[in-house]
Amino acid sequence: MTSVLPRPLATGDRRPTPRRYLLCRPDHFAVHYAINPWMRPDLPVDRARALAQWERLAALYRELGHRFDLLDPLPGLPDMVYAANGATVVGGTVLGARFRHPERAGEAAAHRAWFRGAGFARVVEPEFVNEGEGDLLVAGDVVLAGSGFRTDPRAHAEAARVLGRPVVSLELVDPRFYHLDTTLAVLDDATVAWYPDAFSPASREVLRHRYPDAVVARAADAAVLGLNAVSDGRHVVLPAAATGLAAALAERGFVPVPVDLSELLLGGGGPKCCTLEVHP
Ligand code: ARG
Secondary structure, eight states, rough: OOSSOOOOOOGSSSSOOOOOEEEOOTTTTOOOOSTTTTTTTTTTOOOHHHHHHHHHHHHHHHTTOOOEOOOOTTTTTTTTTOGGGGEETTEEEEEEEEEESGTTTTTHHOOOHHHHHHOOOOEEEOSSOOGGGGGGEEEEEEEEEEEESOOOHHHHHHHHHHHHEEEEEEEBBTTSSOSSTTTEEETTTEEEEEEEGOHHHHHHHHHHHHOOOOEEEOHHTTTTTTTEESSSEEEEEEEOOOHHHHHHHHHOEEEEEOOHHHHHHHHTTTTTTEEEEEEE
């Protein structure tokens, strides 16, 4: 049968680039409070299982040839495993985080100290609330910036000034997708995957215009945080339950790398939440 659909790209066409990440072991992971709709303090959490799943994620990054450093987990900060929220790093500049909820406030200083210790000369403590790479996604030459639940819209201009990159502001409207990285994944400098219903109508238009070739996720994949994915330009590490999204990515020439982080989903996070990318 002849197909009228465009031929999918050969998988060899997508080029990975080696990445640098900062991760934090879930040694103290727990769900003791609820600051997003995924968190249910009344349900049990299996920390040993969370650790095993996290170890697999770290092993995958190693297998894919990426470098990562480890931030020491601190007792009393059960969400610290979601390292993406602690800072935004581009070209040697570190824009520190300022958390919306007091429960996570202590994480920001730990991140700033780590980056100073690692030799980053410019580590900036922000004025406005921003939850790091949960809401500030580096996409090629721009930063896609979410607001609506966590990051203060005024932090967008602050990020543009500190990071020296234009910022594209996007408004989130569905509390399940409280950080931009829960509903939009940067696949490479020119492509994203996203779930339109999580955005205000105006932001949907901005994204449609900017990324006409984007991978548009279905509700079922968004609902398992499938878009909380980490791409190196070829391999896309994503939640294993997001099978529809994995197929759509494969059709577009990406190589989906499913990972089971079901225990960390109890805190409202997936692979990307656990991964702070140190952008060159
Ligand atoms: N429990 C954490 C919170 O609600 C999860 C953070 C997930 N991180 C992310 N980058 N989306 O803050």
